[in-house]
Amino acid sequence: MGGPEVEALIALLAKLPGLGPRSARRAALRLLQDPEGRMVALAAALEAARRAVHPCSRCGNLDSRDPCAICADPARDGSVLCVVESVSDLWALERSGVHRGRYHVLGGLLSPLGGLRPEDLSLAPLLARIAEGGVAEVIVALAATVDGAATGHWLSDRLRPFGVAVTRLAHGVPVGGSLEILDDGTLATALRARRPL
Amino acid sequence: MTAHFPSRPVPGAPEVAAGPLLRRLSIRQFRNYADLLWEPAGRLVVISGANGTGKTNLLEAVSLLTPGRGLRAARTETLARTPDPTQGPAPPGTAWAVAGRFSAGDGSFDIATGAPTEGVSARRILWLDGAKPPSQTELAARLAVLWLTPQMDRLFSGSPGGRRRFFDRLVWTLEPAHARAIAGAEAATARRNRLLAEGGADPGWLGGLEAELARHAVAATAARQTVLQRLAAATPANSPFPAARVTLRCPIAERLRSAPALAVEDWLRESLASARREDARAGATGLGAHRADMTLADAETGRGAELSSTGQQKALLLGLILAHAALVTAERGAPPLLLLDEPAVHLDRSHRDALFAALRGYPGQALLTGVEREAFAPLAGAASALRIAAGALAPDPAFPGPEPRWRL
Ligand SMILES: [Zn+2]
Numbered sequence: 001m002g003g004p005e006v007e008a009l010i011a012l013l014a015k016l017p018g019l020g021p022r023s024a025r026r027a028a029l030r031l032l033q034d035p036e037g038r039m040v041a042l043a044a045a046l047e048a049a050r051r052a053v054h055p056c057s058r059c060g061n062l063d064s065r066d067p068c069a070i071c072a073d074p075a076r077d078g079s080v081l082c083v084v085e086s087v088s089d090l091w092a093l094e095r096s097g098v099h100r101g102r103y104h105v106l107g108g109l110l111s112p113l114g115g116l117r118p119e120d121l122s123l124a125p126l127l128a129r130i131a132e133g134g135v136a137e138v139i140v141a142l143a144a145t146v147d148g149a150a151t152g153h154w155l156s157d158r159l160r161p162f163g164v165a166v167t168r169l170a171h172g173v174p175v176g177g178s179l180e181i182l183d184d185g186t187l188a189t190a191l192r193a194r195r196p197l
Numbered sequence: 198m199t200a201h202f203p204s205r206p207v208p209g210a211p212e213v214a215a216g217p218l219l220r221r222l223s224i225r226q227f228r229n230y231a232d233l234l235w236e237p238a239g240r241l242v243v244i245s246g247a248n249g250t251g252k253t254n255l256l257e258a259v260s261l262l263t264p265g266r267g268l269r270a271a272r273t274e275t276l277a278r279t280p281d282p283t284q285g286p287a288p289p290g291t292a293w294a295v296a297g298r299f300s301a302g303d304g305s306f307d308i309a310t311g312a313p314t315e316g317v318s319a320r321r322i323l324w325l326d327g328a329k330p331p332s333q334t335e336l337a338a339r340l341a342v343l344w345l346t347p348q349m350d351r352l353f354s355g356s357p358g359g360r361r362r363f364f365d366r367l368v369w370t371l372e373p374a375h376a377r378a379i380a381g382a383e384a385a386t387a388r389r390n391r392l393l394a395e396g397g398a399d400p401g402w403l404g405g406l407e408a409e410l411a412r413h414a415v416a417a418t419a420a421r422q423t424v425l426q427r428l429a430a431a432t433p434a435n436s437p438f439p440a441a442r443v444t445l446r447c448p449i450a451e452r453l454r455s456a457p458a459l460a461v462e463d464w465l466r467e468s469l470a471s472a473r474r475e476d477a478r479a480g481a482t483g484l485g486a487h488r489a490d491m492t493l494a495d496a497e498t499g500r501g502a503e504l505s506s507t508g509q510q511k512a513l514l515l516g517l518i519l520a521h522a523a524l525v526t527a528e529r530g531a532p533p534l535l536l537l538d539e540p541a542v543h544l545d546r547s548h549r550d551a552l553f554a555a556l557r558g559y560p561g562q563a564l565l566t567g568v569e570r571e572a573f574a575p576l577a578g579a580a581s582a583l584r585i586a587a588g589a590l591a592p593d594p595a596f597p598g599p600e601p602r603w604r605l
Contacts, residue, residue, distance in 0.1 A: 110402055112391040118399050146384040146409045153405025 006032070058129065060105030060122055062087050070094075070102055077101040079136040082191075083126065083155065085109055085143065093141065098188040101139075104129070109147040110154060121151075123158065130162045137165040140197055144169075156197045168197040216531035216561045217299040217306075217340050219259065225311075226278040227293040228254035229588040238581040240562045243596065245570040246585035252566035253346070255585070256536040258295040259564065260342055262308040264323065264333040264376065265369075268344045268536060270362065273312055273321045299340060301531070306339060334373040341370045341525050341533035345518055345540055353502035353510055357490040364443070364491050365417075367521050368424040371528055375420040381413035382486045389469075393477040404470065411465040414486040415458050418449040421489070428517075431524040432496075437551030438516025439509070440496035447489035493517070508543045515540065515548070519555055532561025540565055541572040550575060570596050 006028060014024035031039045055061070056068035063069055070076060080101030084090045090103050104126045108116040129135065138159055142148035156166040169191060219237050224230040229251045244252050253269070260268040261276075277293045294311030309324045322329070323336055330336045343366075352359055369375040389406045392398035425443050432440050452461045468484055469476075476482050493502040493513060502510050518535070526532040535556075541549050553575040556563050567573060570582060570593060582596030 110405075112388045112395070112398075112406075118402065146381055146388065146406070146413075149409045150385070150388070150402060150405030153408055154399060154401040157401030157404065 002032075055105075058125065059090075059103045060087070060107065060125070061090055061103060078134055080139065081126070081129070081135055081137070082139040082141050084141050085148070085151075089141065093191070096188050096191075098191050099139075101137075104138075106142075106151070106155075109142065109145075110151045111147045115147065118154065123155075127158070127162075130159070130164060135162075135164055137167060139191070139194055140166060140168045141191070142168075152197055166197045167194040169194055216526075217301045217534065218562045219297055219534065219564075220300050220305065221296075221298040222255075222259065223294075223296045224255075224258050225294045227258055227276060227295055228278060230254065230258070231278060231588065233588065233590065235590055237562075237564070239598075240559070241556055241576055241580035242562075242564045243570060243573045243576060243580045243582040243593075244564065244566045244585055244590070245568065245573070245582065245593065246566075248568060250585045251588045252585055253538050254588075256344065256346075256538050256564060256566060259297065259534070260344055260536055261295055261310050261321070262297045262323075263340055263342045264336055265366070268346055268538070269348075276321075277312065301339075308336065308340060333376060337369070337373045337376070341529065341531070342536060343367075343370065343518055343522055343525075343533045344536035344538065345514065346538040347542065349514060350507050350511055350543060352514065353493055353505075360491045361487075361489060364421065364425075367428070368421050370521070370525055370533065371424050371427070372420040375417060378413045378417040378420065379486065382410055382417055385410035385413060386482045386485055386487055389482055390476075390480070393473060394480060396477065403473065404466075407466050407469040410469060410482070410485060411462045414449060414465060414484075415453070415462045417486040418445075418447060418489065419453055419458055421445055421486075422450055422453060427528075428521060428524055431527065432516070432520040433523070436516055436520070437554075438512050438519065438548065439498075441502075441513045441517045441520075442494045442496040442499075443517070444492045444494070445489060446492060447486075448484065449486065450489065508545055508548075511543045512545075512548045515544075515552060522559070522561070526560060532559065534561060535559070535563040537563060537565045539567055541567055 009031070010021070010024045010028045013019055013027050014021045016024075019027065031042065052064040053062050054064075054066060056063055056066055056071055058067045058071045061068040061070060065072065077100050080099075081104050082093065082099050082101060083104045083106055084093065085106055085108060087105055090105055093099050093103075105122065106126075107122045108120060110116055110118065110121070130138070138155075140152040140155055142152050152168055159166050170189070218240065222233075222235045222237065224233040224235075226232075244255060246252055257267050257269050257271070266272070292312045294309065296307065296309035298305055298307050307324075307326050309327075310321050312321050323333075324330070325336055325339065349363065352363055365375065365379055369379075385406050389403065389410060392403055392406065422445060425445060428443065434440075449461060449465060452464060456464075465484060469482070472483055494500060495502070495505070495509075495513060502513050505513065522533050522535060540552060544552065549572070553573070556565075556576065557579050565573065565576075565580070570584075573580065573582070573596070577597050579598060580596070581598045582593035583590045584593045585591075
């Protein structure tokens with residue numbers, strides 16, 4: 001239906017989170033019905049974002065500046081680093097507005113079952129930042145799954161030589177839940193009631 | 198042998214009691230059912246029919262309205278109906294679905310399950326009132342289902358895994374967090390085994406998995422222990438069934454009897470850390486909730502269930518299930534739904550009569566199956582009865598009782 005160009009567009013849209021084949025078809029149709037308005041604007045926004053946005057060289061956040069707005073903000077507390085699995089978790093915590101320190105994006109969780117290994121995670125930039133000095137506490141804000149907890153344990157093991165306090169989010173984060181899907185209130189509570197790991 | 202039945206329904210059969218009652222069941226493309234809509238009448242339902250007609254499938258469909266793998270412990274991908282050449286092929290890509298409407302108190306709720314048509318996930322989905330429930334615990338809080346199947350006749354001579362699954366289900370009905378602890382312990386164990394098999398794993402990572410394993414395994418063991426204690430206390434002294442004594446055989450449980458949970462967690466974590474080399478060689482984790490076994494014995498004679506006849510084992514098991522149903526009723530304020538597949542088989546006359554007397558007085562709902570309706574004669578007047586043939590239900594006029602309703 002609609003030729004190979006339409007099929008390719010639907011296939012690409014369907015790969016986006018939250019969009020199955022059916023909603024991808026609806027989205028594609030909506031774009032095709034207004035090519036001058038919606039489609040051109042979307043193509044331009046995609047191209048502009050592709051050129052401008054890059055991972056922050058300090059924390060791994062995605063931003064059009066490097067260091068990112070959070071790393072560059074002098075009002076943020078540089079002595080408290082919050083380690084998250086992904087940029088989406090970082091953005092979820094930012095939305096809740098309770099963390100006034102800075103972040104580090106780990107880039108995933110350790111998993112022996114077809115997942116990531118220690119060498120796949122972004123650890124070296126974190127250790128380098130801590131070695132620079134000025135970091136007093138690292139908050140491990142990883143999912144409350146077996147892999148999240150094991151990754152947190154591994155991380156605190158690696159941080160031990162540096163003598164920084166390592167804390168984790170309080171329980172109240174649903175088991176198996178990713179931070180991204182939590183509401184802001186739950187996140188704020190979990191962050192305030194953190195405890196030593 | 199219809200002479201067993203009184204000629205007229207007994208008036209004043211027990212009326213609907215509190216607790217969830219299955220009022221409507223719809224099954225589509227599941228096992229041998231193409232499309233079935235059934236409205237059970239009343240609390241006790243007898244479904245009789247030849248073997249292979251779909252009696253167990255019907256009970257299995259109901260059992261899948263709770264989290265888990267249902268009364269056959271079947272894999273989701275095996276649940277879809279096999280196309281019947283005499284009825285033409287099933288529509289390609291059609292998912293199976295089961296939906297139940299339950300009445301409870303003044304209101305009602307719907308639970309549905311099925312395999313998604315889109316996506317590659319083999320996991321079935323459960324819906325509560327048409328929406329994804331916030332958690333499995335939420336679902337478990339609405340509906341408790343207990344079952345007895347002919348496969349369980351060999352529960353106590355079979356593998357420890359079968360016994361663990363059976364007991365864990367009993368525990369989980371009363372301690373909803375138990376399912377999570379078991380799943381967490383299993384996930385941590387599988388990951389630890391993999392890392393040990395690969396060799397040269399990061400000790401911090403292994404330590405993290407062992408800490409998780411210890412945390413979940415101790416929580417699961419503590420839940421098993423407390424439920425077994427409550428079950429022992431709840432077993433009625435005057436039960437016509439032999440009182441069953443269940444014992445948990447597991448080093449974690451032994452330590453929990455004399456030490457606080459946190460100390461047992463530390464011990465387990467340290468034991469796992471020092472057993473890495475040994476476990477790597479064995480290719481398995483030697484300690485954990487997954488290694489527990491349960492033994493069942495006649496509390497009076499002390500005779501182990503594994504040494505008893507099939508009929509005695511079945512009587513022990515039925516006594517345990519009825520005691521558990523009473524405990525669930527007392528603790529949750531609502532009786533569980535009982536699915537009894539071939540409950541009369543292997544039971545002697547006195548235990549059959551005791552079972553039927555218990556069911557007549559049971560405040561919840563029970564669905565019973567059997568090849569021959571005659572076995573259920575003592576329930577005439579109290580139960581509605583259906584005959585089943587090749588995935589179709591029909592009322593059984595030879596069995597007097599509340600008028601059964603059905604639609605196809
Ligand atoms: Zn940054």
